[in-house]
Amino acid sequence: MIAELGQYALALALALSLVQVIVPTWGAAKGDATLMGVAGPVAIALFGFTAFAFGALVQLYVTSDFTVINVVENSHSKMPLIYKITSTWGNHEGSMLLWVFVLSLFAALVALFGTNLPDKLKAHVLAVQGMIAAAFYAFIIFTSNPFLRLVPPPAEGRDLNPILQDPGLAIHPPLLYLGYVGLSVSFAFAVAALIEGRIDAAWARWTRPWTLAAWVFLTL
Secondary structure, three states: OHHHHHHHHHHHHHHHHHHHHHHHHHHHHHOOHHHHHOHHHHHHHHHHHHHHHHHHHHHHHHOOOOOEHHHHHHOOOOOOHHHHHHHHHOOHHHHHHHHHHHHHHHHHHHHHHOOOOOHHHHHHHHHHHHHHHHHHHHHHHHHOOOOOEOOOOOOOOOOOOHHHOOHHHHHHHHHHHHHHOOHHHHHHHHHHHHHHOOOOHHHHHHHHHHHHHHHHHHHO
C-alpha cells in the first residue's frame, strides 16, 4: 500500500506542477492578482506531496519491502539502518526522486519567504520552477518509477553497491543536490526577469540570497 500511495502522490504532484505553470502565468498576463496568488499555495502543496512520496520510498527501504523492484536491486535486510536510508538515493530512480524533492523544497521556500517580491515576478519565478518540476515528475513516473512492484518477491535483496556504503557518500548526494538544484531558483529568477524585461539592481538583490544558499551547499 505504501508504494501505491507514493505513486499516487507523484501523480498528484505532476498535476499540481502543471497548475503551478499555467495558472500564475495566465494571471501575470492578465494582471490578475488572484490567479498569480495561486502559485504560492500550490508550490507548498507540491512540496507536501513530493515529501510524502520521498518518505514513502524511505519507508520501503527501512522495512526492506522486497515487493518493490527498486528496493530489491539496491538494499539488503541485514544492512545498517543508515545505509538502508541512503540506499534510497543510491540508485537512478531514487536519486531522481531526491532531485524533485529538493526542487519542490526550494520552490516552497520561495513561496513562503519571497514576500518582498513583486507579485508578477514571484508568479513567473514559481511558474518556471513548476515547469522544471513537471518535466522531472513526468520523467520519473513514465521512465524511472521507483515504486514498481515485483511479483513474486524474492526472499532477499541484492544489496547496495559497496562503494556507496560509506558515511561520506551517504551525505554527498543530498548536499550536492541542494547545491545543484538550488541553483534552479537562480535560473527561474533569470527567466522571469527576461520575461518581464527587468534585469536590474533590484532583480540582483532578490536573486542573491538564493544563489548564495545554493553555493554554500555546493561548497560543503
